[in-house]
Amino acid sequence: xxxxxxxxxxxxxxxxxxxxxxxxxxxxxxxxxxxxxxxxxxxxxxxxxxxxxxxxxxxxxxxxxxxxxxxxxxxxxxxxxxxxxxxxxxxxxxxxxxxxxxxxxxxxxxxxxxxxxxxxxxxxxxxxxxxxxxxxxxxxxxxxxxxxxxxxxxxxxx
Amino acid sequence: xxxxxxxxxxxxxxxxxxxxxxxxxxxxxxxxxxxxxxxxxxxxxxxxxxxxxxxxxxxxxxxxxxxxxxxxxxxxxxxxxxxxxxxxxxxxxxxxxxxxxxxxx
Amino acid sequence: xxxxxxxxxxxxxxxxxxxxxxxxxxxxxxxxxxxxxxxxxxxxxxxxxxxxxxxxxxxxxxxxxxxxxxxxxxxxxxxxxxxxxxxxxxxxxxxxxxxxxxxxxxxxxxxxxxxxxxxxxxxxxxxxxxxxxxxxxxxxxxxxxxxxxxxxxxxxxxxxxxxxxxxxxxxxxxxxxxxxxxxxxxxxxxxxxxxxxxxxxxxxxxxxxxxxxxxxxxxxxxxxxxxxxxxxxxxxxxxxxxxxxxxxxxxxxxxxxxxxxxxxxxxxxxxxxxxxxxxxxxxxxxxxxxxxxxxxxxxxxxxxxxxxxxxxxxxxxxxxxxxxxxxxxxxxxxxxxxxxxxxxxxxxxxxxxxxxxxxxxxxxxxxxxxxxxxxxxxxxxxxxxxxxxxxxxxxxxxxxxxxxxxxxxxxxxxxxxxxxxx
Numbered sequence: 171x172x173x174x175x176x177x178x179x180x181x182x183x184x185x186x187x188x189x190x191x192x193x194x195x196x197x198x199x200x201x202x203x204x205x206x207x208x209x210x211x212x213x214x215x216x217x218x219x220x221x222x223x224x225x226x227x228x229x230x231x232x233x234x235x236x237x238x239x240x241x242x243x244x245x246x247x248x249x250x251x252x253x254x255x256x257x258x259x260x261x262x263x264x265x266x267x268x269x270x271x272x273x274x275x276x277x278x279x280x281x282x283x284x285x286x287x288x289x290x291x292x293x294x295x296x297x298x299x300x301x302x303x304x305x306x307x308x309x310x311x312x313x314x315x316x317x318x319x320x321x322x323x324x325x326x327x328x
Numbered sequence: 329x330x331x332x333x334x335x336x337x338x339x340x341x342x343x344x345x346x347x348x349x350x351x352x353x354x355x356x357x358x359x360x361x362x363x364x365x366x367x368x369x370x371x372x373x374x375x376x377x378x379x380x381x382x383x384x385x386x387x388x389x390x391x392x393x394x395x396x397x398x399x400x401x402x403x404x405x406x407x408x409x410x411x412x413x414x415x416x417x418x419x420x421x422x423x424x425x426x427x428x429x430x431x432x433x
Numbered sequence: 434x435x436x437x438x439x440x441x442x443x444x445x446x447x448x449x450x451x452x453x454x455x456x457x458x459x460x461x462x463x464x465x466x467x468x469x470x471x472x473x474x475x476x477x478x479x480x481x482x483x484x485x486x487x488x489x490x491x492x493x494x495x496x497x498x499x500x501x502x503x504x505x506x507x508x509x510x511x512x513x514x515x516x517x518x519x520x521x522x523x524x525x526x527x528x529x530x531x532x533x534x535x536x537x538x539x540x541x542x543x544x545x546x547x548x549x550x551x552x553x554x555x556x557x558x559x560x561x562x563x564x565x566x567x568x569x570x571x572x573x574x575x576x577x578x579x580x581x582x583x584x585x586x587x588x589x590x591x592x593x594x595x596x597x598x599x600x601x602x603x604x605x606x607x608x609x610x611x612x613x614x615x616x617x618x619x620x621x622x623x624x625x626x627x628x629x630x631x632x633x634x635x636x637x638x639x640x641x642x643x644x645x646x647x648x649x650x651x652x653x654x655x656x657x658x659x660x661x662x663x664x665x666x667x668x669x670x671x672x673x674x675x676x677x678x679x680x681x682x683x684x685x686x687x688x689x690x691x692x693x694x695x696x697x698x699x700x701x702x703x704x705x706x707x708x709x710x711x712x713x714x715x716x717x718x719x720x721x722x723x724x725x726x727x728x729x730x731x732x733x734x735x736x737x738x739x740x741x742x743x744x745x746x747x748x749x750x751x752x753x754x755x756x757x758x759x760x761x762x763x764x765x766x767x768x769x770x771x772x773x774x775x776x777x778x779x780x781x782x783x784x785x786x787x788x789x790x791x792x793x794x795x796x797x798x799x800x801x802x803x804x805x806x807x808x809x810x811x812x813x814x815x816x817x818x819x820x821x822x823x824x825x826x827x828x829x830x831x832x833x834x835x836x837x838x839x840x841x842x843x844x845x846x847x848x849x850x851x852x853x854x855x
Contacts, residue, residue, distance in 0.1 A: 234414060
């Protein structure tokens with residue numbers, strides 16, 4: 171049922187004319203995805219997804235939609251002039267996916283390994299600060315660069 | 329009913345692939361730049377779903393750690409992308425991708 | 434049935450953790466009703482306390498000392514005409530108040546009123562609460578957009594920018610409190626709300642006093658950020674722009690506006706509960722470890738009954754002070770009856786079986802009530818921040834202080850861990 175919500179949300183994202191409706195549909199998709207993360211024994215990732223994605227990035231999107239969207243864009247056509255090529259490419263990709271999934275169905279084990287949920291955060295933290303420390307530092311540098319870049323991009327006079 | 333209730337990794341992967349496909353359709357066919365950026369976020373989410381599903385399958389937490397990094401990455405890229413969008417909008421007053429043709433000869 | 438109730442009451446887990454759906458529903462109902470009553474009480478209390486701070490009396494007419502004023506207010510709001518602007522985006526206009534209310538009420542799923550008195554105890558409790566309170570920003574942005582007029586849009590953008598900025602400071606303060614939970618023998622901390630209070634109990638001091646003054650500074654940062662987060666004075670640009678120009682809830686009338694109002698007070702209670710759980714020791718009575726002999730336990734367990742009897746005494750005192758005029762007879766009788774009811778509840782709370790269970794909830798509610806009084810006090814005292822001053826304070830003052838507190842707390846905790854548990 172959750173996957174149904176996600177798929178409907180995804181379809182709504184790409185088909186609504188009003189970008190605010192698309193943003194709402196994306197929020198619904200993100201929340202459904204957080205619930206699926208909970209089903210996959212990943213509570214920390216679910217929490218991070220809600221805080222960052224649904225609470226941060228979508229607010230950013232809504233801000234920009236409000237600053238940028240003019241009524242003219244809502245009265246125009248929805249799909250751009252290359253939509254035929256786009257649909258063909260997407261169909262090819264879909265065919266590829268279907269081929270992969272029907273051929274390779276048997277390599278996945280039937281029953282999943284049991285995972286404990288209680289110390290998910292502690293284990294994640296140990297791994298994040300131990301094994302992936304370098305990636306962590308680089309991610310923080312990336313965020314710094316992104317902040318500076320966004321500020322410079324949106325300034326009126328450099 | 330017995331096989332219906334049993335959700336294997338394959339189901340999550342198919343869901344991730346479907347979301348990815350939707351995101352790709354959105355990127356390739358929509359006219360409004362903001363919706364294209366949102367479809368990119370959809371693609372990244374589908375990738376995250378795959379990562380976490382595999383992490384569940386193998387029992388380790390590496391997939392979840394990488395999923396956190398992907399979320400961080402998506403935030404940074406959304407911020408910069410929207411900054412570029414605002415800078416462009418200030419010059420051209422449109423959010424139509426078809427009219428982003430300054431380099432066209 | 435009685436055995437069922439008895440078996441639940443002696444369980445040592447929250448209903449959510451025990452998978453007991455019936456009691457989860459009962460809890461949800463109790464919390465929902467309690468919250469609604471608390472919010473109505475808050476509206477009355479705010480008007481009375483603000484009025485007394487401004488040397489006037491506040492609502493006195495509707496019931497005895499205005500006690501029925503919230504009921505009158507909600508009746509008026511329910512019966513008002515529901516005006517929707519013509520150019521407004523219908524679906525978003527309709528759904529925005531619901532998202533804000535949803536986000537405000539969902540926070541209460543993890544708030545612990547006692548060691549087993551929570552709906553459920555997620556082991557990412559704090560993370561869940563931070564995430565859900567960041568969903569209310571979405572509702573506000575949508576409300577401003579759907580009204581399709583300039584003032585609500587600007588008000589919504591300002592309010593959401595303020596809330597997002599102060600969420601960062603809140604997050605840092607929360608992290609430095611969670612850090613203090615890891616000072617036990619195994620070195621493991623926890624994000625679950627019940628675990629945080631139990632860590633305070635095990636370590637023998639409330640986190641506000643820990644590593645003095647670091648706990649205090651972290652608490653102070655959280656206190657300031659939570660006022661900004663709920664759009665209250667002195668950070669109430671979005672709410673008070675209704676008095677200056679307009680706010681994001683301008684175009685909402687009647688029931689929809691009351692939903693925003695309700696969600697604002699609920700969010701206030703929610704973030705106060707977070708502050709109480711993280712720093713002030715949740716449901717623990719004062720000095721749980723220092724004065725922990727059974728006589729002190731008995732003395733402290735008399736407090737709920739004494740508090741309610743005190744309230745009943747105040748009711749009787751004020752009933753005696755009412756003007757002796759025939760027109761005031763109804764109000765005097767009403768106040769006396771209210772006092773009798775409070776007194777009976779107070780006496781009921783003296784029964785040992787009841788007072789043992791009610792104690793945790795009482796101390797929690799007392800601390801949250803203290804916070805509510807502080808909220809009203811700030812509103813009556815401080816002048817309003819200008820928007821750029823607000824943003825400047827959030828990013829340039831609270832964020833560096835928060836980072837500093839976090840680093841210092843981590844350093845001191847590391848030193849203490851290595852000294853005590855090498």
